[in-house]
Structures are given as structure tokens and as C-alpha cells.
Amino acid sequence: MAQKKNVSMAVIKRLPRYFRYLSDLLKMDITRISSKELSKRMGITASQIRQDLNCFGGFGQQGYGYNVEALFNEIAKILGVDKQFTCIIIGAGNMGQALAHYKNFEKRGFKTIGIFDVDPGLIGKKMNGIEVMDMKELEDFVSRNHVDIAMLTVPYEDTRETAERVARLGIRGLWNFSPMDLKLPYDTVIENVHLSDSLMVLGYRIKEIFE
């Protein structure tokens, strides 16, 4: 059913939002919804919603709107929430620990199976039931376990080298928390999380509105 060709990143980035809103509607026992009503809740225009969902084959029926459960299930499938992705965390500092304890990830199909660090003070400690391993063991671990995603929370100056090391091991996805737009000469998918950028946008907006 789903046509997934040439879907723009802008649309893809909105999919988790649809997923969240539809999940909330399901929890409220709402079984169907018009694109107009969904639009009001999500703060996206109704025509944008119709366009977005058309990229994947379109799920609405004129005069009926969307069947919430069917749409939710389709989007979950498109996003791969029905799949399991195995993850490792590299960098067991504060952010790495926060990610290790994040409950939502496993619910969404992202299972952490290893945590690594270079700090002898952290190696051997347990985080959410997983023992922190020495970075020296990375290659061996990855050769024995299938790893889809490496979450990188290492210091800025170690990011590029660590990312290349991970990519060379054939890990397909990199989730980068360093304030750089990581690019690699490998066949690796990278998502950057730029917390400082988000905070700076907040600062800008406060300043603009209140000054």
C-alpha cells in the first residue's frame, strides 16, 4: 500500500509527530478524525496533512476522515516501530547515562545492548542494567552482536574519530549529540541532535518577544 519513494526529509521529520498525536487520540478512544480536526490539534494546515499522508499512499476517505487506528498502525509500520533496532551508547557520561535510562526508546523499538567509555572510573559500572565496557572492546562486541545504531555522546574533540571508527565497523546509523553536523565518507545514516542550537533559538525568541 505505502508508496515510499522520494519522500522529502521535511515529511519524514513530521512522521513521529503524527505518530505521537495519533497515539494520544487512541488513548482517548477517538476512532476517527477529519484532517481539519487533526490540523487544529497539530498546528499544521489540513492541506499539509493530506499532502504528507498522500506521500505514503493516502489513508483518508472523503467525508469520513481518517480511521485513527488504521492510520496509526500504518505510520508505525512506515516508521519501523514494529521493528527492533539494536543500539549501543558510546560515552557513558551524563548524557550517555540519560539515554541509557530513557524509557521511551525501548517502547519505540530501540533497544540498548551495550555502553562504552574510555574512563576507568565508568567502565564496569551498571547503567539501567547494562555494564559499561571499555572502548577497546568495541570491535569485538560489534563482531559478535548485530548493532544498528551507535548513540554518540563523546566529547566534541573525539566525535569525528569515534564516528569514523563506528562507521568502519558497518554500523548503519549514528545518533550524534556533539554540536557539529557530522558527515562521513561512509554509507552511514546520521541524525544530529543539537541541544545548544535549540536553546539558542529559545533565547532568540525570548529576546525578540520580550524586549
Added chain:
Amino acid sequence: MAQKKNVSMAVIKRLPRYFRYLSDLLKMDITRISSKELSKRMGITASQIRQDLNCFGGFGQQGYGYNVEALFNEIAKILGVDKQFTCIIIGAGNMGQALAHYKNFEKRGFKTIGIFDVDPGLIGKKMNGIEVMDMKELEDFVSRNHVDIAMLTVPYEDTRETAERVARLGIRGLWNFSPMDLKLPYDTVIENVHLSDSLMVLGYRIKEIFE
């Protein structure tokens, strides 16, 4: 010099990126750069760069390009990096602790002056030199200290109530880490950080490319 009227969120969200790239150029002692070269580095079209910077009065000179330091300083000023924003963290769990230890924030002008939680096991503990206070003390603290931003890392189900409590105190900015698009009937600026969304986009892209 800067004309800041009606600047779209899309442009604003790109400003921290310009800031990062220009900061890197300065570190490499590069004093001027063409929009074409900047475009190559940033992966944005040159015409997009010219358009973006024109929103703020335009800083380039035909045939010369951009003066890196002047442009960096202007963007820092536009972003308010020269200002100091005071922040409190509400929720001293793993993510709150990670934010408390994030070194980049203070460098960018965001200073954490208080951390709050409801958990007696966390209250009184020091995080990056700041003692965790009881949430009961929030109102008193805010009346005695100017707070620009509340960073919210509380459980999902407590988010809305905590956000309203914070907004009623007149705190102007909310940085929300719960997986919901927080909206409030108050004059408060909200930035949402949706880590699960980012991870789901990564999962989708891995699935699309490799399957």
C-alpha cells in the same frame, strides 16, 4: 543595522548553525568566505544563505564575500549570545543531571542558577555545584531570583501541570523535553526537544536505505 521583523522560524532555526560554522572558521583563522564556499561547507544553497542573511540586513559585499568575524559577531548579537539568560532545571533525574553538566550552555550565555525536584532522594544533592531544591521552594526562589528559562525534564504525566506552574510565575521561556508539543495559554515561549522523534527518523532512514 539588523532588520529583525517578520523573520520566519525556518530562518531563525538556521541561525545557530551559521553561528557554529562561523565559529569554526574563526578557529581556523579564515577571515573571509564567499557565500558559495560557505554553502559547500554547510550544505545549504548559496542563494538560501544570501536570503537568510538579508533578513537581518545583509552582511556580504559583492565580489568580497563575507567578513567572517563581522558576520559571526552580528549573528551572535542577533542570537543574544552576548546576553546572559538565567535558567532553572526542573526534574533532577538523568536528563536533568545531563543538562546541569552540559558545559556548552554557559559558554553560550545560559547560566543554570537552580535545580528542582520532588524526590527526597535527590533534594540536597549537588549537581555541577548546584544543590537540588525541593519543588515546594520554586515560587519563593523565582520571587527572589530573575529566571528567564525553565528546562523541563519531568515525567510525561507531570509535564503540563509543571509547565503551567512555571508559566504562571512569569518565566518567559520553557525548554520542554517531554514527548509532547507543549502549548500554554500564557505568554511563554516554548521550545520542544523531541529525542524520540529524532531517533525514529533515524530508524526510518536506516530502514529505507538498507532494506
